[in-house]
Amino acid sequence: MDNTLSVGDVxxxxxxxxxxxxxYEEKGLIQSLRTQGKQRRYHRSIxxxxxxxxxxxxxxxxxxxIKSHLExxxxxxxxxxxxxxMSSEWRAMLNERILSLTQLRDxxxxxxxxxxxxxxxxxxxxPEDKLGEEGPGARILEEERQS
Amino acid sequence: MDNTLSVGDVxxxxxxxxxxxxxYEEKGLIQSLRTQGKQRRYHRSIxxxxxxxxxxxxxxxxxxxIKSHLExxxxxxxxxxxxxxMSSEWRAMLNERILSLTQLRDxxxxxxxxxxxxxxxxxxxxPEDKLGEEGPGARILEEERQS
DNA sequence: TATTGACCTCAAGTAGACATGAGGTTTTAG
DNA sequence: CTAAAACCTCATGTCTACTTGAGGTCAATA
Numbered sequence: 150m151d152n153t154l155s156v157g158d159v160x161x162x163x164x165x166x167x168x169x170x171x172x173y174e175e176k177g178l179i180q181s182l183r184t185q186g187k188q189r190r191y192h193r194s195i196x197x198x199x200x201x202x203x204x205x206x207x208x209x210x211x212x213x214x215i216k217s218h219l220e221x222x223x224x225x226x227x228x229x230x231x232x233x234x235m236s237s238e239w240r241a242m243l244n245e246r247i248l249s250l251t252q253l254r255d256x257x258x259x260x261x262x263x264x265x266x267x268x269x270x271x272x273x274x275x276p277e278d279k280l281g282e283e284g285p286g287a288r289i290l291e292e293e294r295q296s
Numbered sequence: 297m298d299n300t301l302s303v304g305d306v307x308x309x310x311x312x313x314x315x316x317x318x319x320y321e322e323k324g325l326i327q328s329l330r331t332q333g334k335q336r337r338y339h340r341s342i343x344x345x346x347x348x349x350x351x352x353x354x355x356x357x358x359x360x361x362i363k364s365h366l367e368x369x370x371x372x373x374x375x376x377x378x379x380x381x382m383s384s385e386w387r388a389m390l391n392e393r394i395l396s397l398t399q400l401r402d403x404x405x406x407x408x409x410x411x412x413x414x415x416x417x418x419x420x421x422x423p424e425d426k427l428g429e430e431g432p433g434a435r436i437l438e439e440e441r442q443s
Numbered sequence: 444t445a446t447t448g449a450c451c452t453c454a455a456g457t458a459g460a461c462a463t464g465a466g467g468t469t470t471t472a473g
Numbered sequence: 474c475t476a477a478a479a480c481c482t483c484a485t486g487t488c489t490a491c492t493t494g495a496g497g498t499c500a501a502t503a
Binding site for chain 4: 302303304314318333334335336
Binding site for chain 1: 354356357386387401
């Protein structure tokens with residue numbers, strides 16, 4: 150009980166499996182100290198770190214991305230400017246995803262009784278068959294490409 | 297040019313690879329008609345469907361989930377009540393994710409100059425070492441489990 | 444001190460989401 | 474009509490994010 154946590158402790162308290170913690174360590178998302186017998190010991194701050202990883206993952210962010218952001222999150226020392234930068238990057242990415250989801254949700258909301266997303270060229274709402282003209286307003290989603 | 301689209305057309309216009317379209321079809325997310333020669337032909341509405349899939353995926357929603365929602369989205373006939381149900385389910389899930397991301401973002405914002413997420417038990421802001429007491433307010437994230 | 448439960452490493456397996464390639468068929472443009 | 478481009482199926486490969494298992498070590502407690 151020297152104020153550190155074993156893998157088992159962290160697993161129980163964070164809700165992730167021991168194997169997952171090993172994996173995260175291998176991938177560089179978390180770190181551990183070791184006892185003489187090579188067993189992992191963690192600082193309590195690991196719990197927050199794991200919580201962040203879980204939330205971000207659940208939000209669909211890959212471990213690679215999470216790692217790249219967490220790397221600017223050292224366990225001990227951190228400069229305010231480091232923090233500022235990291236924080237704003239996370240924010241930007243999160244905002245982008247939030248926006249994307251919100252748009253999707255609203256897009257879905259905007260269709261009233263058919264299976265299409267546009268009132269414009271929906272076969273149900275367009276019984277005279279005015280399709281095939283590729284008018285504007287129908288491609289908002291299609292052209293939403295990204296790098 | 298009989299008003300249908302080939303896989304290549306769909307690939308070009310939707311921005312996903314042909315192999316991906318094959319895969320989506322195999323997994324039941326999209327359907328196709330076939331020519332005598334067994335080649336796929338799609339109705340134009342495929343473009344929206346694929347757009348939805350892409351957006352949802354980008355938002356971190358699995359194909360399994362997307363499929364389960366799209367299944368209530370038949371190409372031709374759809375009842376208003378079907379739509380209502382699907383729409384509200386998507387909404388609920390999207391709202392959940394949006395909330396999750398927003399919380400994560402705000403959590404990150406709430407820390408000022410250290411690597412922890414809580415002002416409460418941050419080693420930098422808590423130099424007198426009042427740790428190890430497991431007081432309330434420090435476990436919001438940790439206890440955020442779910443099925 | 445002995446033993447049992449927790450840990451360790453390393454290799455291999457799994458599931459989701461595609462990409463690639465082989466070998467062959469269909470379409471379409473000249 | 475013919476040749477190239479586009480398709481087809483089916484098998485296999487890849488990457489991510491883990492899980493499982495074998496074989497062995499550590500540590501806490503009775």
